[in-house]
Amino acid sequence: MIKKLLLASAATALIAGSAHAADLPRREPPPVFTPIPVFTWTGFYAGLHSAYTFTDRQRITTVGNTAVTAGNVAAGRRVPAVLTTTDAIANIGGGFGYNYQFTPGSGFVVGFAADWTWTDVTKSRFVLGAPLAGSVVPNPASYRQSLDWLGTVNGKVGYAFDRFMVYGLGGFAYGNVFYDVNFYTPGNALQFAGRYDDLSTGFSYGGGVEWAIPTDSFLNRFAIGSLLGIKSEAVTLKAEYLHYDLGSRNVLVAAVPGVGTGSYTARFRTEGSIVRAGLNYKFSAF
Numbered sequence: 001m002i003k004k005l006l007l008a009s010a011a012t013a014l015i016a017g018s019a020h021a022a023d024l025p026r027r028e029p030p031p032v033f034t035p036i037p038v039f040t041w042t043g044f045y046a047g048l049h050s051a052y053t054f055t056d057r058q059r060i061t062t063v064g065n066t067a068v069t070a071g072n073v074a075a076g077r078r079v080p081a082v083l084t085t086t087d088a089i090a091n092i093g094g095g096f097g098y099n100y101q102f103t104p105g106s107g108f109v110v111g112f113a114a115d116w117t118w119t120d121v122t123k124s125r126f127v128l129g130a131p132l133a134g135s136v137v138p139n140p141a142s143y144r145q146s147l148d149w150l151g152t153v154n155g156k157v158g159y160a161f162d163r164f165m166v167y168g169l170g171g172f173a174y175g176n177v178f179y180d181v182n183f184y185t186p187g188n189a190l191q192f193a194g195r196y197d198d199l200s201t202g203f204s205y206g207g208g209v210e211w212a213i214p215t216d217s218f219l220n221r222f223a224i225g226s227l228l229g230i231k232s233e234a235v236t237l238k239a240e241y242l243h244y245d246l247g248s249r250n251v252l253v254a255a256v257p258g259v260g261t262g263s264y265t266a267r268f269r270t271e272g273s274i275v276r277a278g279l280n281y282k283f284s285a286f
């Protein structure tokens with residue numbers, strides 16, 4: 001009898017507990033937390049730019065290598081030339097690089113940038129030197145200097161304010177330079193000539209600003225990466241200034257056989273500034 005009573009009590013308690021549990025609110029799983037993406041400049045990029053190149057007025061020094069030619073320089077017959085300033089607009093180029101941002105959002109950024117620009121900057125000058133003793137006819141001379149293209153490989157240090165970055169640049173510069181010197185007789189016959197056409201190296205430094213267009217902007221739809229099926233997570237716009245210095249070089253201005261004797265040395269220097277504006281395609285972000 002007691003055994004039956006205990007079994008009945010246990011069954012009643014079990015039924016009551018089940019009914020009470022059914023009355024309790026059902027537990028829902030916790031909501032999934034989705035973090036908001038934070039922009040970072042870290043990643044590789046490549047792009048195109050247009051440029052404006054300009055140089056200062058530059059003086060070419062000329063010296064004579066023999067007593068006679070040195071005397072002609074001293075008398076003003078082979079005078080140093082000041083090249084006129086020639087600006088080149090609508091230059092084009094491209095480049096690539098890599099950035100690393102230490103903290104996403106805002107923070108310091110380091111990296112490198114390699115760029116190439118077709119410049120085609122040419123400066124020239126035609127001068128009339130003093131006439132020979134006892135003559136009134138001047139001695140003509142022509143000087144020409146050009147930079148066909150310019151390449152730079154620069155280190156980069158900057159600070160990002162989310163999608164806006166300011167940075168400084170400094171590093172290696174190289175380009176193809178052309179120097180040309182011609183001295184003539186008073187009768188306009190070529191008497192001395194010198195030429196140099198080759199690669200020159202030096203350094204560059206400057207800085208710039210860059211802005212990453214938000215990924216939901218319509219401007220991002222025109223990314224080359226999207227057209228080629230390559231994931232391009234950010235399109236950036238940049239503007240930067242660089243000063244380049246490819247150093248100085250001596251050009252031997254030798255006599256034309258049968259017309260002149262001796263030789264001169266003309267010293268050129270290639271230095272200037274370039275302003276670039278461009279578009280980069282960043283292949284890794286967020």
